[in-house]
Every structure is written in structure tokens, then in C-alpha cells.
Amino acid sequence: xxxxxxxxxxxxxxxxxxxxxxxxxxxxxxxxxxxxxxxxxxxxxxxxxxxxxxxxxxxxxxxxxxxxxxxxxxxxxxxxxxxxxxxxxxxxxxxxxxxxxxxxxxxxxxxxxxxxxxxxxxxxxxxxxxxxxxxxxx
Amino acid sequence: xxxxxxxxxxxxxxxxxxxxxxxxxxxxxxxxxxxxxxxxxxxxxxxxxxxxxxxxxxxxxxxxxxxxxxxxxxxxxxxxxxxxxxxxxxxxxxxxxxxxxxxxxxxxxxxxxxxxxxxxxxxxxxxxxxxxxxxxxxxxxxxxxxxxxxxxxxxxxxxxxxxxxxxxxxxxxxxxxxxxxxxxxxxxxxxxxxxxxxxxxxxxxxxxxxxxxxxxxx
Numbered sequence: 001x002x003x004x005x006x007x008x009x010x011x012x013x014x015x016x017x018x019x020x021x022x023x024x025x026x027x028x029x030x031x032x033x034x035x036x037x038x039x040x041x042x043x044x045x046x047x048x049x050x051x052x053x054x055x056x057x058x059x060x061x062x063x064x065x066x067x068x069x070x071x072x073x074x075x076x077x078x079x080x081x082x083x084x085x086x087x088x089x090x091x092x093x094x095x096x097x098x099x100x101x102x103x104x105x106x107x108x109x110x111x112x113x114x115x116x117x118x119x120x121x122x123x124x125x126x127x128x129x130x131x132x133x134x135x136x137x138x
Numbered sequence: 139x140x141x142x143x144x145x146x147x148x149x150x151x152x153x154x155x156x157x158x159x160x161x162x163x164x165x166x167x168x169x170x171x172x173x174x175x176x177x178x179x180x181x182x183x184x185x186x187x188x189x190x191x192x193x194x195x196x197x198x199x200x201x202x203x204x205x206x207x208x209x210x211x212x213x214x215x216x217x218x219x220x221x222x223x224x225x226x227x228x229x230x231x232x233x234x235x236x237x238x239x240x241x242x243x244x245x246x247x248x249x250x251x252x253x254x255x256x257x258x259x260x261x262x263x264x265x266x267x268x269x270x271x272x273x274x275x276x277x278x279x280x281x282x283x284x285x286x287x288x289x290x291x292x293x294x295x296x297x298x299x300x301x302x303x304x305x306x307x308x309x310x311x312x313x314x315x316x317x318x319x320x321x322x323x324x325x326x327x328x329x330x331x332x333x334x335x336x337x338x339x340x341x342x343x344x345x346x347x348x349x350x351x352x353x354x355x356x
Contacts, residue, residue, distance in 0.1 A: 012261045018152075025152075028266065030290075054150070093312055102275055
């Protein structure tokens with residue numbers, strides 16, 4: 001699965017599984033998301049934390065290699081902006097796609113905002129930030 | 139309408155998706171990275187074309203050896219990095235055609251093909267649609283649900299403004315931070331990467347803070 005076609009197939013499988021799972025957990029439902037962030041209901045938080053715990057154990061057992069990653073100047077400001085935007089719009093980059101697929105048409109506006117934000121980040125990085133890879137320029 | 143999954147089923151689903159991808163491709167996937175590459179597809183295609191010229195490690199080595207020979211004479215060419223059998227499919231081709239696939243060590247360093255990133259985003263849509271239809275939750279609507287109306291705004295203009303501003307913050311923030319809930323949250327934290335643990339703690343913490351503000355104050 002490490003050829004071009006294999007990676008394409010893996011992405012299709014991952015996308016289908018991610019969209020199906022995220023929708024069935026309820027991440028596309030703004031009310032559920034707000035209840036998670038305000039600790040009124042821990043179901044979605046436990047789903048995410050439980051997934052991370054399983055992945056940590058399996059990756060350690062399989063000795064999955066680490067990918068390069070560096071704590072650069074953009075990480076914390078970027079995470080703050082992302083967290084705020086997620087709480088306001090109810091969408092991380094995958095969720096508005098799932099929301100539109102579930103019939104929430106205004107989520108198209110969230111997608112438009114994400115498009116503008118991503119393009120703005122790459123432009124700002126080239127002009128002002130000059131952060132290395134792992135940030136705006138992948 | 140079917141209820142949402144219990145937490146353990148959601149955890150198993152997310153973990154299985156992430157583990158399957160990592161094991162089969164030896165890579166991580168990230169949705170914000172896919173968005174970024176698809177939105178800058180012209181620049182990404184240029185990078186892919188350059189990478190394709192040097193997709194085979196042996197071709198690259200042969201090109202370097204030829205250049206060294208031209209510059210310093212026949213006795214100075216470096217040995218091939220990875221000797222292979224004579225009939226190896228990765229033997230440098232002199233007919234100018236591209237090799238069938240990059241050598242494994244080099245392929246790991248190259249970004250996933252652009253078309254696979256488009257496929258990832260489209261597949262998320264299809265997967266979400268299948269889930270909504272099979273669970274009886276699919277309904278075309280012009281609002282974001284009762285909770286959004288109560289917590290953020292039920293006025294159409296304010297709703298559109300909040301969604302757009304939120305989307306810009308998500309897009310800008312995820313690229314500035316180098317990942318989102320899938321890239322940093324699942325793949326990075328799963329590998330115990332310090333940068334991903336910090337990013338995930340910060341974006342979850344900010345999400346908690348802003349959600350409390352929206353719920354209790356604003």
C-alpha cells in the first residue's frame with residue numbers, strides 16, 4: 001500500500017471511515033460539541049481520548065516510526081486560534097464536510113472561511129512569519 | 139433516528155481508522171494538510187513534477203555520478219547507494235521514461251500524491267453522508283441546529299458571520315499550528331510527539347474556554 005495507487009486507496013478508506021465515524025460520534029452536532037467542551041457530557045471527549053490511548057498502545061507495540069515535528073513559534077498561537085474557531089463554528093477541518101453531508105447547508109460558510117484562513121496563513125507565512133515546514137507550508 | 143455511538147465505539151472507530159492508515163502506508167494523515175495542499179494545487183503540482191524527476195533513488199545517484207564524472211573524471215564517480223540485481227525494476231532507465239514507483243526509502247519522504255488528498259476530502263463527505271442517511275439524521279436545513287441558535291445566534295446574518303469567522307480561525311490556526319484534531323490529535327498524540335501533545339492540549343483548552351464563554355457569558 002506504499003505505491004501511488006496504494007496511498008490513494010488508503011486515503012479513500014481513511015476518508016470514508018473518518019467521515020462515517022465522526023458523523024456517528026456526533027462531532028457534526030453543535031449541541032453535542034458544546035456539551036463536550038463544557039463537560040456537560042463526556043461521551044465525545046472519552047471517544048477522542050480513548051482513541052488516542054488505543055493508538056498510543058498499538059503504535060508502541062508495532063514500533064510505528066515517529067514523524068518529524070518541532071515546537072516552533074506558530075504552534076501555540078495557531079492552536080489557540082483553532083480552538084477558538086472550533087468552539088465558535090463547531091467545525092475542525094473535517095467536520096464542516098460531514099455537516100454539509102448531513103444536510104447542514106450553512107456549514108458551507110464554515111468551509112469558505114477555512115479556505116480563506118488556509119490561504120491567508122500561507123500568504124502571511126511567506127510575507128511575515130517565515131516559519132519552517134510543519135507550519136503553514138506543510 | 140439512531141442515537142450517536144457510545145464512547146467506546148467512537149474510540150474504536152477513530153483508532154482503527156488511524157492505525158489502519160499508518161500501518162498500510164507508513165504515513166500520517168491530516169485533514170488540514172490535505173485542505174492546504176488541495177487549495178494550493180498549482181504549487182503542489184509543480185513540486186510533484188520536480189519530485190517525479192528524482193523519484194528513483196538510483197536514478198538520482200546515477201545523475202550525481204554522471205555529473206561528478208563530467209566534472210572530475212571517470213575515476214571519481216561515487217558508488218551506487220543501493221546496489222540491486224541487474225534485472226531490478228528500479229535500475230536507471232536510459233530511455234527517459236519515469237520509473238514505475240519511487241524506491242521505498244525515498245517514497246516515505248515524499249508527500250502523499252495530490253490526487254489522494256482530494257480523494258481524502260471527498261471520501262469524508264461520502265462517509266458522512268452514508269452515516270447521516272443510514273442513521274436517519276440526514277435533513278437539508280438552513281440553520282445549524284437548535285443548540286447553535288441558543289448558544290451563538292439564531293439570526294441568519296449573525297450565524298453566517300460566526301460560521302465564517304470561526305472557519306477563518308480554524309483554517310488559519312490549523313496551518314499555523316501545523317495540524318488539526320486528526321493530524322496533531324490522533325496521529326501526533328498517538329506517536330507521543332511533544333509538539334502534538336502541546337498543540338492538542340492548547341486547542342482543547344481554548345475550545346473549553348470559548349465554549350464556556352459562549353454558554354455562560356455571551
